Amino acid sequence: MELTLLSEEASQQLVDKLADLVEREVEKRMQQKEKRYLMQKEVYDEYECSSVLLKRWEEAGLKKFRHGTRWMYDRRDIEAVIDLIKV
Numbered sequence: 158m159e160l161t162l163l164s165e166e167a168s169q170q171l172v173d174k175l176a177d178l179v180e181r182e183v184e185k186r187m188q189q190k191e192k193r194y195l196m197q198k199e200v201y202d203e204y205e206c207s208s209v210l211l212k213r214w215e216e217a218g219l220k221k222f223r224h225g226t227r228w229m230y231d232r233r234d235i236e237a238v239i240d241l242i243k244v
Contacts, residue, residue, distance in 0.1 A: 217242055218238055219235060220234050
C-alpha cells in the first residue's frame with residue numbers, strides 16, 4: 158500500500174524551497190568567512206567560543222584592537238592561535 162502525503166507538484170515546491178534556503182545559508186557563511194576583522198560577538202558566534210575561551214586565546218597571544226568602542230580581532234590571528242594551541 159502506497160501512502161502519498163504530498164502531490165508531485167507540492168513535493169517539487171518543497172524541494173525547491175529547501176534548496177533555496179540551503180543556497181542562501183551557504184552564501185551567508187561564505188561571506189562571513191571572507192570577512193577579515195571580527196567583533197567580539199562575531200568571534201563568539203563563528204568560533205562557538207565563550208568569553209573565557211577568548212580570554213585564553215588572548216593569553217596565548219591573540220591580539221585585539223579597538224575600533225571605536227568595540228574590540229576587533231583579525232581572523233588570521235585567531236586561526237594562528239587556534240593552530241598554536243592544537244600543537
